[in-house]
Every structure is written in C-alpha cells, then in structure tokens.
Amino acid sequence: MRDVFSAPKGVPDYIPPTxxxxxxxxxxxxxxxxxxxxxxxxxPVFEDTALFSRGVGESTDVVTKEMYTFLDRGDRSITLRPExxxxxxxxxxxxxxxxxxxxxxxxxxxxxxxxxxxxxxxYRQFHQVGIEAIGIDDPALDAEVIAVGDAGFRAxxxxxxxxxxxxxxxANCRPAYRALLQEFLAKLPLDEATRTRAELNxxxxxxxxxxxxxxxxxxxxxxxxHLCDACREHYELVKGYLTELGVKFxxxxxxxxxxxxxxxxxxxxxxxxxxxxSGIGGGGRYDGLMAQLxxxxxxxxxxxxxxxxxxLAAQAEGVxxxxxxxxxxxxxxxxxxxxxxxxxxxxLRAAGVRTDLVYGGRSMKAGFKAADKSGAKLALVLGxxxxxxxxxxxxxxxxxxxxxxxLADVVEEVRKAL
RNA sequence: GUGGGUGUAGCUCAGUCGGUAGAGCACUGGGUUGUGAUCCCAGGUGUCGCGGGUUCAAGUCCCGUCACUCACCCCA
Numbered sequence: 443m444r445d446v447f448s449a450p451k452g453v454p455d456y457i458p459p460t461x462x463x464x465x466x467x468x469x470x471x472x473x474x475x476x477x478x479x480x481x482x483x484x485x486p487v488f489e490d491t492a493l494f495s496r497g498v499g500e501s502t503d504v505v506t507k508e509m510y511t512f513l514d515r516g517d518r519s520i521t522l523r524p525e526x527x528x529x530x531x532x533x534x535x536x537x538x539x540x541x542x543x544x545x546x547x548x549x550x551x552x553x554x555x556x557x558x559x560x561x562x563x564x565y566r567q568f569h570q571v572g573i574e575a576i577g578i579d580d581p582a583l584d585a586e587v588i589a590v591g592d593a594g595f596r597a598x599x600x601x602x603x604x605x606x607x608x609x610x611x612x613a614n615c616r617p618a619y620r621a622l623l624q625e626f627l628a629k630l631p632l633d634e635a636t637r638t639r640a641e642l643n644x645x646x647x648x649x650x651x652x653x654x655x656x657x658x659x660x661x662x663x664x665x666x667x668h669l670c671d672a673c674r675e676h677y678e679l680v681k682g683y684l685t686e687l688g689v690k691f692x693x694x695x696x697x698x699x700x701x702x703x704x705x706x707x708x709x710x711x712x713x714x715x716x717x718x719x720s721g722i723g724g725g726g727r728y729d730g731l732m733a734q735l736x737x738x739x740x741x742x743x744x745x746x747x748x749x750x751x752x753x754l755a756a757q758a759e760g761v762x763x764x765x766x767x768x769x770x771x772x773x774x775x776x777x778x779x780x781x782x783x784x785x786x787x788x789x790l791r792a793a794g795v796r797t798d799l800v801y802g803g804r805s806m807k808a809g810f811k812a813a814d815k816s817g818a819k820l821a822l823v824l825g826x827x828x829x830x831x832x833x834x835x836x837x838x839x840x841x842x843x844x845x846x847x848x849l850a851d852v853v854e855e856v857r858k859a860l
Numbered sequence: 861g862u863g864g865g866u867g868u869a870g871c872u873c874a875g876u877c878g879g880u881a882g883a884g885c886a887c888u889g890g891g892u893u894g895u896g897a898u899c900c901c902a903g904g905u906g907u908c909g910c911g912g913g914u915u916c917a918a919g920u921c922c923c924g925u926c927a928c929u930c931a932c933c934c935c936a
Contacts, residue, residue, distance in 0.1 A: 504935080508935090558934070564936080569936085651932080711936095717931090718930080724935085815897095821896085835895085
C-alpha cells in the first residue's frame with residue numbers, strides 16, 4: 443500500500459452515504475431547537491484559553507488534560523473549544539444579549555475538540571447541537587430545554603434511550619453537602635487517584651463505574667437529600683413540568699457531569715446500544731457561569747447533544763431512512779442528445795429537481811447501470827430518434843415503466859412523475 | 861496515561877505442518893445494431909503495517925516498533 447495521508451487520530455470522516463445520515467441527524471436536532479424558538483448563533487471554534495479554564499472549571503478532566511491548546515502568532519494562548527456553553531456565554535456578554543429581552547434563547551451546531559484516547563463513540567473532533575436559555579431562572583425553562591432534547595431524539599426515531607435527572611443544588615446547599623460527602627469519603631479505603639478526585643470533586647466519586655468503588659459509596663449521602671428549600675422546590679417543579687410535557691425520566695441521584703458549572707437541574711440522555719460511551723446528550727442549569735465570566739449574575743440552562751453518537755444510536759436502532767442524492771438522471775445516446783440533456787438538466791435543477799447525468803460517452807448498458815446505481819427515481823432517455831421526433835423517454839427505474847413525452851414538456855412531466 | 865484484540869487487494873476475509881498469495885464483494889468492458897437490477901465471459905492491484913532475527917526458504921516462528929480498535933479513566 444502506498445504511503446498516503448490519513449485523517450488525524452480520532453477524527454471521523456463522514457462520506458456518502460453515511461454523511462447524508464449525519465446531516466439528517468444534525469438538522470433534525472437543530473429543527474427541534476427552532477421549533478421552540480431558539481435562534482441560531484455561529485461561534486468560533488477557538489477561543490481564549492482562559493475562557494474555558496475559568497468557565498468549564500479547573501478541576502475537570504476536560505480542562506486539565508483534554509484541551510487542544512496552543513500559542514498563536516501573537517503568543518496568545520488559544521484553545522479549540524471543548525464544549526459549547528462557555529463560548530455562548532462569552533458572546534452573550536460581549537454583545538450584551540443579556541440586556542435585551544430574556545431569556546436569550548440560542549442554539550448552535552458544530553465541531554468540538556477533546557484530546558482523549560479515541561474509542562467507540564468517542565472522537566477527538568466531535569459534533570454537538572446545543573441550546574442555551576439565558577437570563578431567567580424558571581423551572582419551566584429547565585423542562586423546556588429537556589423537552590427540546592427529547593423531541594429531537596424522538597424526531598430522529600430513537601426510542602432506546604432514557605432521560606436521567608437529578609439536582610446538584612446551588613451555592614446555598616452544595617458546599618455543606620460537599621463537606622459532608624468529603625467527610626464520608628475520607629473514611630473509605632480508596633486508591634490514590636480516587637482519593638485525589640474526592641478532594642477535587644467529591645461528587646464524581648459517586649459516579650465511578652468500578653464495582654468495588656460502587657459498593658464503598660453505596661451508603662454515601664446524596665445531594666438530593668440535602669437540597670435547600672429553594673432547590674428542592676425548583677427540582678419538584680421541573681419534574682412536574684416534565685410530566686405535563688409528557689417527557690419520561692428516571693431520577694439518578696448519583697449522576698455527575700464533567701463540567702463544573704452545573705447547578706440545580708442536571709440531566710443526561712443515555713442510550714444502551716452504543717458500548718461504553720452511552721451518553722448521547724446532557725446538560726443542566728448553571729447559576730454562576732455568567733458572573734464567573736465577567737457578566738451579570740444571571741442563571742442559564744442548556745444542553746449539548748452528541749451528533750456523532752446520535753447517529754450511532756440511530757444506526758444501532760435501524761431507524762434511518764434511505765437517502766438518495768438525486769431524483770432524476772439523464773442517459774444520453776449520442777452527442778446531440780448529450781448536448782440537449784445537459785440543457786435539460788440545467789432547467790430541472792433551476793426548477794428544484796435534483797438532477798444528474800451519465801457522463802463519459804459510455805455504452806447504453808453502462809449508462810443504465812450507472813442510472814440504476816445513482817439512486818434516482820427517474821431516468822431520462824434521449825437518443826437521435828427521439829430528438830428527431832421531438833420526444834424524450836421518462837423511465838421509472840424501480841418498475842421499468844417508460845413513457846414518451848414531448849421534449850418541450852419534460853420539466854413539467856418530470857415534476858408530475860416525482 | 862493503563863490494559864486487551866487486530867494488521868494480507870478498494871471493502872470483508874481465507875491462507876493447513878514454514879516452500880515467493882487466494883476467494884467473495886466492489887469496479888470496468890463485453891454477451892449483435894436503443895434499455896439497468898438476475899445470469900455468463902473477460903480484465904487488475906498487493907513492499908502480506910514497518911524494522912530486525914532464526915532458516916536453504918518467513919504472510920506463517922521469535923524480538924522490537926507503529927497504526928488501528930475495544931475497554932479503563934473521562935465524556936457528547
């Protein structure tokens with residue numbers, strides 16, 4: 443084999459026909475956001491490194507060991523965005539969207555980057571569709587955000603996932619709980635790495651997958667049992683609204699997210715058909731983030747949905763439709779016919795019909811093979827005899843039926859037959 | 861960063877006891893002059909991941925290395 447270039451480690455290429463399914467999944471998710479009144483925001487894929495270290499949190503793995511960070515030509519520290527919320531908050535503050543009508547409801551779609559060891563469903567460049575509702579702390583908004591994610595996955599056709607929900611408390615009640623949990627964890631015979639994690643972010647120990655650790659923390663105190671009155675009421679209301687919305691959920695009081703900014707409502711969409719990387723989306727409310735990034739003291743709520751993983755889930759469930767790239771393909775017999783079909787293809791495209799031609803002066807048989815493989819519904823067959831008669835053949839490839847129509851009417855006839 | 865698995869044609873893979881590499885699919889052309897999917901015929905490619913070692917002889921055995929992959933960790 444020749445020495446050819448390959449894509450960087452852990453970076454997926456999506457090529458036809460899979461790329462059509464990928465685009466479909468992404469647009470289905472963004473459509474769900476649009477249906478709830480979220481406006482599109484287009485942001486850079488790199489930002490000031492400090493935006494993420496301060497926004498996402500210094501104690502997270504994302505910041506400590508997974509960021510693509512480099513110095514640009516002006517010796518500024520730049521980082522390829524590892525998640526979407528910090529950038530949205532930066533833009534909201536910079537453009538004073540928080541001074542307008544609230545909540546500011548925004549959605550985005552694009553690439554994100556984390557330098558992890560790749561494995562099934564985990565890439566170094568991955569795609570997310572995300573939404574953020576900023577500026578109002580209303581449990582109904584939490585429920586809306588969750589429902590939008592759920593609606594997006596449903597619209598793709600997914601059914602094999604569950605929504606896990608919990609509350610992480612807020613600045614009033616979490617510090618006390620955190621101390622309580624740390625006290626509990628300090629008494630356990632944990633290995634060194636886990637002990638370090640217990641100091642840095644004790645909640646994360648509750649989410650450990652190793653059976654021996656799970657057993658150790660089985661009796662650990664849980665945040666949901668130590669919520670302050672305000673957080674408890676908020677959580678109860680979110681659950682009530684979700685029920686109103688018909689969104690099913692299960693409570694998972696041990697759920698922890700990888701980003702430090704979450705408070706109160708926190709959720710994750712988990713799919714069982716994907717192997718180890720089972721989270722297809724997640725999010726929650728973040729009370730302190732905007733102030734942390736130099737903005738007002740305003741709360742927000744949002745999610746990030748994994749497009750790559752949603753695609754894997756859809757493939758695993760077998761719910762993706764077939765995607766064709768063209769509707770009509772012209773099969774020319776001879777030079778004069780080719781010239782005429784080139785013109786007809788232009789007319790059809792202008793009329794909104796996806797049209798391709800068989801190129802390369804191939805034989806009739808090869809032409810029809812190519813037409814068959816194109817996935818087109820109709821083939822336009824044109825030869826010298828038809829030209830003289832002023833006709834063209836319109837063939838339905840699936841059935842083999844062919845009708846002859848006047849050349850002058852071809853666009854109209856094609857549109858009728860599609 | 862830590863473990864396991866796998867590297868042979870564009871793809872999926874076979875290759876026995878060491879004897880200089882095969883199948884299917886895909887692709888292209890043809891099967892009588894204007895009709896595809898089935899069928900038949902024909903056509904091509906490999907530094908057997910890479911580097912060393914053992915041997916008369918290595919895809920096959922040994923060592924190293926790289927890549928891919930799955931899992932841990934973490935997460936979309």
